[in-house]
Amino acid sequence: MKKLDLPLFFVVTILTFFGLLMIYDASSVLAYSVYGNKYKFIQDQIVWVVLGFSALFIFSSIDYHKLFNLALPLLVVALVLLLMVFMPGLGAGAKGANRWIDLHFFRLQPAEFIKLELALYLSAWFSHKEKGRFVAFSMLMGAVLLLVMLEPDMGTASIILFEAIVIYFLSGGSLRHFMLAGPLIGFIGFLFIKFEPYRAARLTSFLNVGQSLDSTSYHVKQILIALGSGGVFGLGIGNSIQKYAYLPENVTDSIFPIIAEEFGLIGSTLLIILYAVMVWRGFIIATKAKDKFGKLFAAGIISFIGVQAVINFGAMTALMPLTGVPLPFISYGGSALLVDLAAIGILLNISKQGMK
Numbered sequence: 001m002k003k004l005d006l007p008l009f010f011v012v013t014i015l016t017f018f019g020l021l022m023i024y025d026a027s028s029v030l031a032y033s034v035y036g037n038k039y040k041f042i043q044d045q046i047v048w049v050v051l052g053f054s055a056l057f058i059f060s061s062i063d064y065h066k067l068f069n070l071a072l073p074l075l076v077v078a079l080v081l082l083l084m085v086f087m088p089g090l091g092a093g094a095k096g097a098n099r100w101i102d103l104h105f106f107r108l109q110p111a112e113f114i115k116l117e118l119a120l121y122l123s124a125w126f127s128h129k130e131k132g133r134f135v136a137f138s139m140l141m142g143a144v145l146l147l148v149m150l151e152p153d154m155g156t157a158s159i160i161l162f163e164a165i166v167i168y169f170l171s172g173g174s175l176r177h178f179m180l181a182g183p184l185i186g187f188i189g190f191l192f193i194k195f196e197p198y199r200a201a202r203l204t205s206f207l208n209v210g211q212s213l214d215s216t217s218y219h220v221k222q223i224l225i226a227l228g229s230g231g232v233f234g235l236g237i238g239n240s241i242q243k244y245a246y247l248p249e250n251v252t253d254s255i256f257p258i259i260a261e262e263f264g265l266i267g268s269t270l271l272i273i274l275y276a277v278m279v280w281r282g283f284i285i286a287t288k289a290k291d292k293f294g295k296l297f298a299a300g301i302i303s304f305i306g307v308q309a310v311i312n313f314g315a316m317t318a319l320m321p322l323t324g325v326p327l328p329f330i331s332y333g334g335s336a337l338l339v340d341l342a343a344i345g346i347l348l349n350i351s352k353q354g355m356k
Contacts, residue, residue, distance in 0.1 A: 005351040008281040011274050012344050019330035026243045026258045027251040041251055041332055048334035052341030059345030071124035078117040081110035082147040099151045109335035111148050111156045116339050119300030126171035127293040134177050155323035163304040167296050222247040226257035234264030251332040253324050256316040279306040285347055289354040298350045301343045
């Protein structure tokens with residue numbers, strides 16, 4: 001325990017158990033109306049919390065160097081899982097998206113696992129110098145991003161892209177490569193938005209949100225109503241109005257507006273500070289890791305968790321176009337929580353190995 005990064009552990013623990021509280025609070029009305037059991041969502045999430053913290057303690061106890069030789073096999077497994085979401089009888093979807101593998105007793109979301117596996121694989125690959133790897137790196141990322149975009153899941157694809165860029169840059173990648181690839185990535189992203197009606201509608205809604213609420217989407221309107229209703233001090237825990245079937249996805253991607261409605265500006269700010277502390281501790285661990293593999297691995301992990309939180313906060317405050325990205329450790333969802341807590345376990349192990 002003396003070598004364990006206690007600030008990181010305590011912040012993640014606070015966020016996770018606060019997430020349980022908010023999942024029960026935000027989901028009770030929906031759970032009762034759909035399942036006849038207002039505890040349905042919280043019961044499911046408690047199981048994943050137990051599994052997640054078990055993974056955290058396991059990975060915090062296993063020397064992260066032992067994962068080095070598993071990087072390639074696990075990448076192959078992650079890519080196969082991404083392909084399986086498109087297989088009839090296995091792939092499961094909702095609202096036009098195929099993002100899950102239905103194992104009957106639970107659903108698995110492969111895009112969550114590819115984030116952690118890419119951090120492992122790229123860190124192992126880039127921990128040794130190699131000339132001319134940009135082409136191979138681009139081909140790998142192109143294949144992964146294409147599979148994720150076909151689900152479709154542009155929010156997760158953006159997180160994966162940012163994570164990969166951070167690892168590549170910190171490994172000594174040339175800025176010239178980014179200058180060449182940047183315009184192409186931007187153009188491809190624009191095409192994915194332009195030719196997908198719901199994405200184009202979200203972008204249009206975002207661009208017009210400052211002009212007139214009449215031109216914004218229903219979802220964004222309800223987000224803004226929740227934020228405005230909370231004011232400075234909030235309505236008080238359990239007093240949200242938006243959870244009564246007004247705000248879509250209020251247990252998953254849009255749980256932050258419920259938090260802002262009940263805890264106000266002060267509570268929301270404290271929550272954001274907790275995430276900032278988590279990211280700060282993650283990069284401290286990365287800088288103090290005793291080898292390049294540990295440095296890149298830690299930076300990749302905290303990058304994908306941190307940028308996911310930023311995207312969620314941005315989308316849920318109308319500072320960014322609306323996108324379906326859960327808030328780490330707080331939003332309802334088993335795959336995401338399991339991966340994030342396992343990733344924190346690896347970070348804690350890197351801190352024990354490097355911070356002597």
